[in-house]
Amino acid sequence: MLIACEFLLDELAKHIETYLIETKVHWLRLHFAHIYQKGFNNDILQGLQKWCNDITVKYPSQIFDSDYFTSLPEKALVSIIERDDLQMEEIKIWNYVIKWGIAQNPELPSDSKDWSHENFLSLKTTLQNCLPLIRYFQMSGDDIYNQVYLYKQILDKNLWKDVKKRLASQNQPIISKILPPRTILSQTLPTRITEPFSTVISEAHAAEIASWIDKRTDSYSVANNPYEFKLLLRGSRDDFTKNTFWNLCNKKKNLVVVVKVKGTDEILGGFNPVGWEKPSSDSYFTFTYCNDSFIFSLKNGTIQNSILSRVIEQPERAIYNDSNCGPCFDDFRMYNNFDQIDQCCCCYIASSIVYENPIRNLSSYDNNSSYFSAEEYEIFQVHKKAL
Numbered sequence: 001m002l003i004a005c006e007f008l009l010d011e012l013a014k015h016i017e018t019y020l021i022e023t024k025v026h027w028l029r030l031h032f033a034h035i036y037q038k039g040f041n042n043d044i045l046q047g048l049q050k051w052c053n054d055i056t057v058k059y060p061s062q063i064f065d066s067d068y069f070t071s072l073p074e075k076a077l078v079s080i081i082e083r084d085d086l087q088m089e090e091i092k093i094w095n096y097v098i099k100w101g102i103a104q105n106p107e108l109p110s111d112s113k114d115w116s117h118e119n120f121l122s123l124k125t126t127l128q129n130c131l132p133l134i135r136y137f138q139m140s141g142d143d144i145y146n147q148v149y150l151y152k153q154i155l156d157k158n159l160w161k162d163v164k165k166r167l168a169s170q171n172q173p174i175i176s177k178i179l180p181p182r183t184i185l186s187q188t189l190p191t192r193i194t195e196p197f198s199t200v201i202s203e204a205h206a207a208e209i210a211s212w213i214d215k216r217t218d219s220y221s222v223a224n225n226p227y228e229f230k231l232l233l234r235g236s237r238d239d240f241t242k243n244t245f246w247n248l249c250n251k252k253k254n255l256v257v258v259v260k261v262k263g264t265d266e267i268l269g270g271f272n273p274v275g276w277e278k279p280s281s282d283s284y285f286t287f288t289y290c291n292d293s294f295i296f297s298l299k300n301g302t303i304q305n306s307i308l309s310r311v312i313e314q315p316e317r318a319i320y321n322d323s324n325c326g327p328c329f330d331d332f333r334m335y336n337n338f339d340q341i342d343q344c345c346c347c348y349i350a351s352s353i354v355y356e357n358p359i360r361n362l363s364s365y366d367n368n369s370s371y372f373s374a375e376e377y378e379i380f381q382v383h384k385k386a387l
Helices: 002-006 010-023 025-030 032-039 046-056 074-081 090-103 117-126 141-154 157-168 203-213 242-249
Strands: 227-234 255-261 267-272 285-288 294-298 307-310 319-322 332-334 344-347 369-372 374-384
Touching (some): 046 074, 074 090, 090 117, 141 157, 242 374
Antiparallel strands (some): 255 374, 285 319, 332 344, 344 369
C-alpha cells in the first residue's frame, strides 16, 4: 500500500486500504501504532486516517502515551484534538499539546521558568493551529492556575482575560468563542475493532520486552518492534485459575507473562522461551533448564524505571513446572486463583539466586518472599513478524 502511494498509484492504494479495513482489522489493531504513523504521512489514505482516529478518540493513550507521540505530524495531532468525542480530560489534552509543542522546539530551555519572551513566542507559533481547539472554559480553576497559567503568554490576550472572567463569575460577558464540552460516547465500536491488544501493557512496553528478548542494549521503538504478541490468556476474560493456564498454555513456547499487581502501579512478568510442561502427577513438579528466560518489572505510573532480571546462576532451575500452580519462574511464581490475596509471589534469596535482580522493592520482602495478588494478567505468545 505504501509503495503504491509512493509511485502515485492512487487507485491501487485505495483498494488495498479498503481491503485492510474491511478484512484485516485484527492485523491493523496489532500494528496500530505503526499504521497510525504511516497513515498520516500519506494524504491518499483518508480512510485509514479516519479508522485510526475513530479508535484513538476512545483509547487516546495508545497514541498520547506512545514513544513516538512527539513525532506526530501536526495534521495528525489537530485531527485528534479537534474531535468533540475525544475521551480525555481537557487539562490532559492541554498538557499533551504543550509536550508536543516543546518537542518541536528542542532549543527551548528545559525549565520554562527560564524562558524568554522569544521562547514563548516560538511555542505559540508552533501551536497556533492547536491552541484554538482546547476547551479552556471546561477546565477547573485549579487546572487553569496550576497548569495553564505558566504558559499564559502563548494564549491570545483576550482569551486569557475571558478565562479569568469566567473563573471569577459564570455570568461575566466574554467575547471569546466557547467550544462545547467534549461528549462522552454512549456506544462503543465493536470489540473486534477497538479492543487494545493488552489491558496490562502498552505497545511501548511490548517493544521494551522485545528488545530484552533480542538482548539489545537499546530499546526498539514501537514502530520497529519485530515481534507480534498473540494473546493466549487474559485473567478477566478466561479466569485466574491454574487449570485455565494449563489448558491454554501447556507446551507452548516463547511465552510472555504480564501481571498488573493489585493496589500498586507495578507490572511484573517474565519471558519463557522453552515453555511450561505440565507434570504427569499432581504431586510432582519439575524444573526446566533455560539460559534465555528472564523476569521483569515495567516502568508505569509511579514506577520510574524498568527492572530486567536475567538468569545468572543455576539455569537448570530457571523454569518451574507444577500442576498445582500457574506460570512459575524460580524467583517469580503464580499459584492458583491469582486474583486472590497472596496467590502470587516473588522470591529473592541472595545466597541461592537464579535470576540476578529482585523485581520488587526489597522493603516488600519478608523472609525472602514478597506476596501479592493480580488485578489482571495476560499471557502472550511472541513470534517474529512476517517481512
